[in-house]
Amino acid sequence: MNKKDLSLLVLILVVGAVVAFINPRFLYVGNLSNTLNQVGMFGIFSIAEAFVIIIGGIELSVGSVIALLGVIFIDLIVNHDVNWVIAVAAVIAGGLVIGLVHGALVTRMHIQPFVVTLCGLLIYRGAARYYTEDATAGFGFGASFPTLEWLTAGRTNVLGFPLPHSVIALVIVAGVAWVLLHRSVFGRYLYAVGKNEEAARYSGIRSERVMISAYVICGGLTAFAAILFAMYTRSISPAVHGSFYELYAIAAAVLGGCSLRGGEGSIIGVVLGTVLLQVLQNLVNLLGIPSSLNFAVMGAVILIGVLADQYLVQRRHHVSPAKGRGQTSVAAAPLERVKVE
Amino acid sequence: MPEPFLELVDISKSYPGVVALDHVGLAVSPGEVIALIGENGAGKSTLMRVLGGVVEPSGGTIRVDGAERSALTVAEAIAAGIAFVHQELNLFDNLDVAGNVFIGREPVHGGPLRLIDRKALYARTQPLLDRLGTDFAPDALLADLSLAQRQLVEIMKALSLEARLVIMDEPTSSLTLSETDRLMRVIAGLKADGVSIIFITHRLNEVMQCADRAVVLRDGRMVGALTRAELSPAAMIRLMIGRDLKSLYVPPAAPPGEAVLDIVEAVTDTYPERPVSLSLRRGEILGLAGLVGSGRTELARVIFGVDPLRGGVIRLEGDPIRVASPRAAIDHGIYLIPEDRKGCGLLLDVSIAENISLPDLSSYLRFFLVNTAQETENARTQRERLNIRAPDVGTTVGSLSGGNQQKVVLAKWLSMRPKVLIFDEPTRGVDVGAKQEIYEMLRRLADAGVAILMISSDMEEVIGVSDRIAVMHEGAISGFLDRSQFSEHNVLQLAVGHAVEMRVP
Helix, strand or coil: CCHHHHHHHHHHHHHHHHHHHHCHHHHCHHHHHHHHHHHHHHHHHHHHHHHHHHCCCCCCCHHHHHHHHHHHHHHHHHHCCCCHHHHHHHHHHHHHHHHHHHHHHHHCCCCCHHHHHHHHHHHHHHHHHHHCCCCCEECCCCCCCHHHHHHHHCEEEECCEEEEHHHHHHHHHHHHHHHHHHHEHHHHHHHHHHHCHHHHHHCCCCHHHHHHHHHHHHHHHHHHHHHHHHHHHCEECCCCCCCCHHHHHHHHHHHCCCCCCCCCCCHHHHHHHHHHHHHHHHHHHHCCCCHHHHHHHHHHHHHHHHHHHHHHHHHHHHHCCCCCCHHHHHHHHHHHHHHHC | CCCCCEEEEEEEEEECCEEEEEEEEEEECCCCEEEEECCCCCCHHHHHHHHHCCCCCCEEEEEECCEEECCCCHHHHHHCCEEEECCCCCCCCCCEHHHHHCCCCCCEECHHHCEECHHHHHHHHHHHHHHHCCCCCCCCEHHHCCHHHHHHHHHHHHHHCCCCEEEEECCCCCCCHHHHHHHHHHHHHHHHCCCEEEEECCCHHHHHHHCCEEEEEECCEEEEEEEHHHCCHHHHHHHHHCCCCCCCCCCCCCCCCCEEEEEEEEECCCCCCCCEEEEEECCCEEEEEECCCCCHHHHHHHHCCCCCCCEEEEEECCEEECCCCHHHHHHCCEEEECCCHHHHHCCCCCEHHHHHHHHHHHHHEECCEECHHHHHHHHHHHHHHHCCCCCCCCCEHHHCCHHHHHHHHHHHHHCCCCCEEEEECCCCCCCHHHHHHHHHHHHHHHHCCCEEEEECCCHHHHHHHCCEEEEEECCEEEEEEEHHHCCHHHHHHHHCCCCCCCCCC
């Protein structure tokens, strides 16, 4: 855990303590369990987003993908009697294909990721609404998929605490992603491409493939989150389901230390970022703040957090310039200028 | 000749460890065209930066219209009528011609709204266009103009500032012949209007064509001035060289072996009409000399698979190979140490160890994961071997000096098995000590059987390190030199496109 993650953890504990102090209901088992369930689901697609942000891209269609794949999933198992295992596989395959298309458009057609995924955001939202003819897709009365429901939306008692299965899913996803990003060759490539694509290419990294893979992973994980959300809400109104979720994902990634310029960020940070966002959401409910202010509170806290971080970074540079890269390169600079002539 | 309005007297500039300018003097009279010539690194650009107010001299005085001062600021230089036409043009692609000429000084109307007065803007640009006899309109979008036309826009910008002296830094390096001709006419026109011009160039025939006199710099000193009557390519080359080359040369341990890499009629995107053929031999350092823009880097990029090969064949140890990407080149054992170290060679805010392992991560695997212990150990070995001065291999590369950064780039490839190494300006921005170490490493690699191509604009380096020299001129090889024919004179002759009389100097 690096310094940034640690300070984020401290911030979460402080905010949590303040909320608990003002309204002890924050610590009730039911409330904690519900909040954790949200963390599980939001965390999975935030990690998805982080993959794309680390290679220097952006993915804006997360919310729309969750809506589109959600209605397709429900339609498959409810109206077409598809075995739920096959439906899960089909939806995840759909997510992977969406990621592949985005990655290909970005790398092969050289369209900016913001534009590609913004179009995705609009297209998938429209497709989801058209698919259900703007009606709510849900499980019919009495429809029941006990195994699927238990797996996705169930809770298991751990030492008396009802632990949501979405959290277990998040822990597994985060664990795999952590190993992949921070320990594997592919992770090195992701960061290298995000930091300096040109230098990565000159080192023999097939940077286009690496970038496409990031979008594919993002699509797959988002599809997984879409299933969890579908099973959690049990009914999806395609016009609003999942809207703005891409912004939660980007916010969590930024809080977790990802730079939108690419090449930075940690999985622990992203998970902690998600936790903070959900605690804030909870805070709005528990402290009786009008829920209309929900986004405003979130935005303000993120802004303050980023400002504080920036302030600390600058202070660190001022206090001990010898420690940073400042001194040596300043000394080397005039020499270099002469040589270039 | 009228009185000079601008005089540089005894200007010196030193940086820690380097004297860039050593008591240089220069006087500029109205309507004079001065050619400033000298090799790369002779101090031409530094001198011009002093004139532009960008560099503060460590000694000497600058006299503008009789007023003496020790340094100019950028604002004072502009006020004195000194304008630059840069090698890399400082223009805005997304604006039109008039917008570029009057950037920051746009005529406005509409009171506090400060709307741009387009009519006045175009009206004020038109006379400048007429003066230069250009073939584009004030509202032409800059993005649609050719490089030569953009250069004229820069000159117009200078004229609109009432420039008395226009400094042109290698203005013709990217121009075609007819464009160069037009620029020569523009220069003649400016001269007739009493505007002075300082013209930095490597092309001696242009000096012959337009200069009133030539000033020659070498190693930061003014080594000669030639009047119009004294101007000749031979005289200029003599002055530009005229120094003892330190003997760096270490002969190879064994005579060069068979050809490792054959490049047959290779065609690049930049010079589609000019195929290049050369071969690299085992154990030999082939120097590739030529002026900036002669197509050397483009050739290296094609061999390394960064740019596509548009024609011809590349053969490695006799077998034709297809190099579609740097990955393919690396898999064949062909490695490039690029010119743009910071942009292409390194990840600056990543550690030395991770930079070194990057191209070959798959050989550091342990259960699909990177074995960091092995990675660190290998980096330590390379640090010892190349004498990389850093506290630890976990140090980020960005904090190292240029020479040590270059050694890290080299370490990346030396951890693998090079067959062919291409160095593009291996010692640019590298201090003298590290330079020597890099040269020694080059020789050791060659002796170990690696074929080496060394692109260099540093004459001392080309002559002092190579076993054989190929010289490029405008995209094609203009000649090969064997060691017995090595001389700055011969290299320069070939680099400017003249033939070499094959005499032993």
